[in-house]
Amino acid sequence: MGAATPPLMEYSVSPDPRRAVAKLPLSHGRKRRSVGIVGLVVEATGLRKRFGQVHALDGLDLSVSAGEVHGFLGTNGAGKSTTIRILLGLARASGGTVRVFGADPWDDAVSLHRRIAYVPGDVSLWPNLSGGEAIDLLSRLRRGAPHDVAEYRRRRARLLDVFQLDPARKGRAYSKGNRQKVALVTAFATPADLYVLDEPTSGLDPLMEAVFAAEIYRVRDEGATVLLSSHILSEVEQLCDRVTIIRAGTTAETGTLSELRHLTRTEIAFSSDGMDASRLAQIAGAHDLEVRDGRVRLTTDSTDLAPTLESLAALRVQALTVAPASLEELFLRNYGERTVAAPPQLATRS
Numbered sequence: 001m002g003a004a005t006p007p008l009m010e011y012s013v014s015p016d017p018r019r020a021v022a023k024l025p026l027s028h029g030r031k032r033r034s035v036g037i038v039g040l041v042v043e044a045t046g047l048r049k050r051f052g053q054v055h056a057l058d059g060l061d062l063s064v065s066a067g068e069v070h071g072f073l074g075t076n077g078a079g080k081s082t083t084i085r086i087l088l089g090l091a092r093a094s095g096g097t098v099r100v101f102g103a104d105p106w107d108d109a110v111s112l113h114r115r116i117a118y119v120p121g122d123v124s125l126w127p128n129l130s131g132g133e134a135i136d137l138l139s140r141l142r143r144g145a146p147h148d149v150a151e152y153r154r155r156r157a158r159l160l161d162v163f164q165l166d167p168a169r170k171g172r173a174y175s176k177g178n179r180q181k182v183a184l185v186t187a188f189a190t191p192a193d194l195y196v197l198d199e200p201t202s203g204l205d206p207l208m209e210a211v212f213a214a215e216i217y218r219v220r221d222e223g224a225t226v227l228l229s230s231h232i233l234s235e236v237e238q239l240c241d242r243v244t245i246i247r248a249g250t251t252a253e254t255g256t257l258s259e260l261r262h263l264t265r266t267e268i269a270f271s272s273d274g275m276d277a278s279r280l281a282q283i284a285g286a287h288d289l290e291v292r293d294g295r296v297r298l299t300t301d302s303t304d305l306a307p308t309l310e311s312l313a314a315l316r317v318q319a320l321t322v323a324p325a326s327l328e329e330l331f332l333r334n335y336g337e338r339t340v341a342a343p344p345q346l347a348t349r350s
């Protein structure tokens, strides 16, 4: 971990007006409940989980502060879903400690789940219930009594509209994206203190991703905490205050996006025709420069792109491509090939 962790109570003193809202009572009239003395909603340290010979988690650390949207980022098989299932008491850790709202998710699952909305990575529904029936059933399971039925109906109708979900169709007729929408509508139709979302947009089209983003901003403004797992860096960049990057069941990096800026470099490539060392030396802000297969490749800090592009224009480069680094490229560059190339069984301890 490179950058220092900011003070835990950062959000209670932040000048950002959205943060100020976080200290007000929730819109549905409940006061924010205490989250433990240090303001951490999720605290996992040295988390281990074995499935037979596979070490899915191998000493993972994750801290999520109250009121933040926390990105949980890792390639497929890194251990995101396993961690989330442990946080929800759906799986038991083989080692390490885990606290959610200061409680043990394995022992205190009933009380914790009243405060948590969960969207699983793979949503399965009752084949013979309509989407609307599934939403109502899941919501009743979550809310318990007493609750505000009129408020629930209003929220549900708005969410069905913005997510464009037809609640009359049977579960068996829904696509993966529609099943995900059922879970999302359920999650957002009832207020929660913590939203745990496991790759919630993986089956959604880009328009729906914008709808999803708006809901995340809304619940954050109401003071909720969000843990959002993803293998898509750009999604996390857009929505999250802080990010934890995991690799092969351990924490690789954690921090704010500006602290992790060294990871979010933009990739630039162009034809090497007519380029020599003295010309390449004129490129401003170039990192990782290499010439291979007739192409010059380099990276720049995404926040500092303009001087680089100006110097490329002055050099009159040909066949230019500019792209944000993909998560896979970031992992290759920062943590070595093993991370991406390894099949799941190589994620075990050697």
Ligand SMILES: Nc1ncnc2c1ncn2[C@@H]1O[C@H](COP(=O)(O)OP(=O)(O)O)[C@@H](O)[C@H]1O
Pocket (backbone or CB within 6 Å): 051, 054, 055, 056, 074, 075, 076, 077, 078, 079, 080, 081, 082, 083, 344, 345, 347
């Ligand atoms: N129930 C299980 N049985 C055996 N292996 C599992 C099980 N669940 C997850 N794993 C393995 O644990 C590792 C982490 O998986 P997972 O947490 O699903 O990763 P992610 O959600 O980041 O894609 C993978 O190697 C996966 O194959």
Ligand SMILES: [Mg+2]
Pocket (backbone or CB within 6 Å): 080, 081, 082, 121, 198, 199
């Ligand atoms: Mg997963």
